[in-house]
Amino acid sequence: xxxxxxxxxxxxxxxxxxxxxxxxxxxxxxxxxxxxxxxxxxxxxxxxxxxxxxx
Amino acid sequence: xxxxxxxxxxxxxxxxxxxxxxxxxxxxxxxxxxxxxxxxxxxxxxxxxxxxxxxxxxxxxxxxxxxxxxxxxxxxxxxxxxxxxxxxxxxxxxxxxxxxxxxxxxxxxxxxxxxxxxxxxxxxxxxxxxxxxxxxxxxxxxxxxxxxxxxxxxxxxxxxxxxxxxxxxxxxxxxxxxxxxxxxxxxxxxxxxxxxxxxxxxxxxxxxxxxxxxxxxxxxxxxxxxxxxxxxxxxxxxxxxxxxxxxxxxxxxxxxxxxxxxxxxxxxxxxxxxxxxxxxxxxxxxxxxxxxxxxxxxxxxxxxxxxxxxxxxxxxxxxxxxxxxxxxxxxxxxxxxxxxxxxxxxxxxxxxxxxxxxxxxxxxxxxxxxxxxxxxxxxxxxxxxxxxxx
Ligand SMILES: [Zn+2]
Numbered sequence: 001x002x003x004x005x006x007x008x009x010x011x012x013x014x015x016x017x018x019x020x021x022x023x024x025x026x027x028x029x030x031x032x033x034x035x036x037x038x039x040x041x042x043x044x045x046x047x048x049x050x051x052x053x054x055x
Numbered sequence: 056x057x058x059x060x061x062x063x064x065x066x067x068x069x070x071x072x073x074x075x076x077x078x079x080x081x082x083x084x085x086x087x088x089x090x091x092x093x094x095x096x097x098x099x100x101x102x103x104x105x106x107x108x109x110x111x112x113x114x115x116x117x118x119x120x121x122x123x124x125x126x127x128x129x130x131x132x133x134x135x136x137x138x139x140x141x142x143x144x145x146x147x148x149x150x151x152x153x154x155x156x157x158x159x160x161x162x163x164x165x166x167x168x169x170x171x172x173x174x175x176x177x178x179x180x181x182x183x184x185x186x187x188x189x190x191x192x193x194x195x196x197x198x199x200x201x202x203x204x205x206x207x208x209x210x211x212x213x214x215x216x217x218x219x220x221x222x223x224x225x226x227x228x229x230x231x232x233x234x235x236x237x238x239x240x241x242x243x244x245x246x247x248x249x250x251x252x253x254x255x256x257x258x259x260x261x262x263x264x265x266x267x268x269x270x271x272x273x274x275x276x277x278x279x280x281x282x283x284x285x286x287x288x289x290x291x292x293x294x295x296x297x298x299x300x301x302x303x304x305x306x307x308x309x310x311x312x313x314x315x316x317x318x319x320x321x322x323x324x325x326x327x328x329x330x331x332x333x334x335x336x337x338x339x340x341x342x343x344x345x346x347x348x349x350x351x352x353x354x355x356x357x358x359x360x361x362x363x364x365x366x367x368x369x370x371x372x373x374x375x376x377x378x379x380x381x382x383x384x385x386x387x388x389x390x391x392x393x394x395x396x397x398x399x400x401x402x403x404x405x406x407x408x409x410x411x412x413x414x415x416x417x418x419x420x421x422x423x424x425x426x427x428x429x430x431x432x433x434x435x436x437x438x439x440x441x442x443x444x445x
Contacts (some may be wrong), residue, residue, distance in 0.1 A: 009392055009424060010424070011424055037396040039400065042422055044395070044396055
């Protein structure tokens with residue numbers, strides 16, 4: 001199976017990470033691995049997800 | 056007042072007359088400034104009453120004719136003729152923007168689509184289906200419209216647009232460039248204010264280097280906003296306007312609070328009416344931060360110098376201890392984004408140094424998520440002053 005890396009800019013605020021992960025969950029996308037690099041103001045969320053078969 | 060009509064012999068004698076302020080006009084709310092019986096007033100408009108009562112402007116039949124004439128001249132200056140289809144996104148109502156443009160467009164015989172502000176997706180659909188050739192919008196609504204158009208997959212090649220008229224809001228040269236790039240046509244500035252008439256007081260010609268004031272109907276002066284001393288040509292200060300031909304509500308020496316300069320040298324378009332620079336600030340929205348005068352337009356100018364940055368920002372002024380601090384929230388964008396924290400910190404620092412160069416003060420930039428700042432469909436709220444010192 002092909003995999004894809006997604007990087008997302010997130011403000012370092014309550015609920016932002018949940019919102020990003022929830023969006024993936026709602027769309028049936030599983031996460032293989034994730035890492036977060038952050039500063040006090042913002043973070044960058046990197047995700048490894050399997051690429052959907054059609055795209 | 057101690058002035059009689061004989062005291063007014065030359066143009067300079069206007070200095071003997073007092074100024075009219077917005078507060079003066081508010082005091083006589085609603086109809087106190089009308090100089091004709093109320094039954095001769097055929098239409099009223101009001102300024103946006105953000106603080107207190109609005110100013111009511113009353114128009115006789117002659118005044119509406121005059122308004123149509125100056126706005127028609129302006130549209131003609133922009134190169135618009137009876138062959139055009141004008142989509143007027145300015146609000147129709149008490150605001151003068153919608154009706155002013157409408158009257159001028161009808162006077163030149165163009166086709167007007169009186170769509171008003173809002174219903175952005177419908178705007179785009181109509182632009183495409185009706186073959187709109189001229190869009191009229193505020194700069195911030197124009198930028199918003201272009202974003203939605205992009206989401207809808209509409210590119211500038213899919214439209215018949217020939218020109219854009221924009222006004223009712225302050226803008227920067229870079230903001231115009233951005234609008235012109237996104238729509239693929241030239242954009243011309245329209246200036247006006249309810250107290251004097253509405254849009255059409257001054258409009259830009261094809262040279263795009265200032266707005267010709269309809270001097271035969273509005274007499275312009277520039278004053279120092281602090282001392283009210285008259286300044287000459289080419290000096291930047293507050294614009295003061297006197298109506299020369301208005302019947303229902305003539306106004307003498309109205310202090311517009313708009314910061315500009317008057318240019319009397321001949322224009323390459325061939326018109327000989329005086330030009331004013333685009334408005335670079337408001338004498339009352341000037342922020343005093345640590346004693347330094349800061350205009351939101353300066354911050355916008357700095358932001359637009361950075362490639363890939365969208366001009367969506369918010370300025371927040373606080374006084375956490377004894378010193379004022381400025382925070383500028385700036386939206387990140389696809390083009391600006393890097394998945395390296397180090398790189399994003401570098402971008403943030405770059406924006407801070409660009410702004411510092413422009414205003415001479417250190418600011419703290421906070422990057423926020425794309426499309427997270429409020430979008431306005433009218434005038435944008437860009438400054439939040441939390442100091443409570445007013
Ligand atoms: Zn000209």
